[in-house]
Amino acid sequence: MADPILTAPILTARAVTAGYVTGLPILREVSIDVAEASVTVIIGPNGAGKSTLIKAIAGLVPVSSGAITLGGTDITNIAPHAMAAHAMAYVPQTDNIFRSLTIRENLELALRRAGSARKARLDKLYDMFPPLAQKRDEKAGALSGGQRQFLAVANALAVNPRLVLMDEPSAGLSPKAAQEVLGMARDLTRDGVTILLVEQNVTQALKLADHCYILAEGRNQVDGKAADLLGDPVVADIYLGGKRVRATT
Ligand SMILES: Nc1ncnc2c1ncn2[C@@H]1O[C@H](COP(=O)(O)OP(=O)(O)OP(=O)(O)O)[C@@H](O)[C@H]1O
Numbered sequence: 001m002a003d004p005i006l007t008a009p010i011l012t013a014r015a016v017t018a019g020y021v022t023g024l025p026i027l028r029e030v031s032i033d034v035a036e037a038s039v040t041v042i043i044g045p046n047g048a049g050k051s052t053l054i055k056a057i058a059g060l061v062p063v064s065s066g067a068i069t070l071g072g073t074d075i076t077n078i079a080p081h082a083m084a085a086h087a088m089a090y091v092p093q094t095d096n097i098f099r100s101l102t103i104r105e106n107l108e109l110a111l112r113r114a115g116s117a118r119k120a121r122l123d124k125l126y127d128m129f130p131p132l133a134q135k136r137d138e139k140a141g142a143l144s145g146g147q148r149q150f151l152a153v154a155n156a157l158a159v160n161p162r163l164v165l166m167d168e169p170s171a172g173l174s175p176k177a178a179q180e181v182l183g184m185a186r187d188l189t190r191d192g193v194t195i196l197l198v199e200q201n202v203t204q205a206l207k208l209a210d211h212c213y214i215l216a217e218g219r220n221q222v223d224g225k226a227a228d229l230l231g232d233p234v235v236a237d238i239y240l241g242g243k244r245v246r247a248t249t
């Protein structure tokens with residue numbers, strides 16, 4: 001992939017301060033650059049503000065200062081329903097599919113605004129995810145954890161996004177399923193899609209990503225090429241040593 005420094009980033013956050021309650025910022029002047037058709041991963045301890053950053057980009061958490069741009073357009077504080085219009089999709093960590101609906105119904109719901117392109121897009125999604133095609137008439141709740149994540153991503157892809165935000169897509173999955181989900185994120189970049197994801201499977205994510213940002217206490221800490229951080233002893237000590245404890249909620 002192209003070096004992020006040499007090409008204009010498709011997504012930028014500049015000194016973004018954001019939080020859930022006025023006057024109580026969670027993110028403090030966080031900046032990131034995401035290169036087009038790359039995988040960028042955000043890592044950091046519990047409560048670092050990783051999910052908050054993804055939500056701020058998606059317009060789900062108010063930004064009090066700083067700016068976010070997508071393809072050169074200012075998208076700071078966009079309405080969440082405007083995400084699709086900006087060709088952006090967000091895959092939340094949990095509750096990202098309708099379990100009581102079939103796979104087909106989930107995808108048809110996601111494609112409800114696709115108009116005349118609906119059938120072609122549905123076929124394309126089935127082509128991309130053969131296990132979903134096979135089980136199209138089964139309830140989504142009956143899928144394995146990995147397949148549920150595939151469905152969540154397929155739902156997100158229904159709007160033909162150029163940027164997909166994913167919050168811990170491999171959480172709770174077996175190492176094999178996690179690898180499949182992360183590999184799928186990588187595959188999407190071959191079609192020009194840009195991926196920004198939060199991951200707690202740090203080693204796996206760094207092996208797959210192009211660039212990595214480490215957040216702690218709502219601030220930028222370190223960033224660099226994922227391969228470089230993988231070999232960095234300080235990063236290894238803090239983030240790869242299994243010291244991070246998963247929250248139970
Ligand atoms: N809805 C909310 N309202 C108020 N504060 C919140 C809300 N969600 C998160 N926070 C707070 O924001 C801070 C950052 O949380 P965030 O969920 O962004 O962290 P994270 O890095 O994603 O952590 P984790 O690894 O546990 O998912 C935490 O102190 C958290 O308590």
Ligand SMILES: [Mg+2]
Nearest residue numbers: 050051052198
């Ligand atoms: Mg989180």
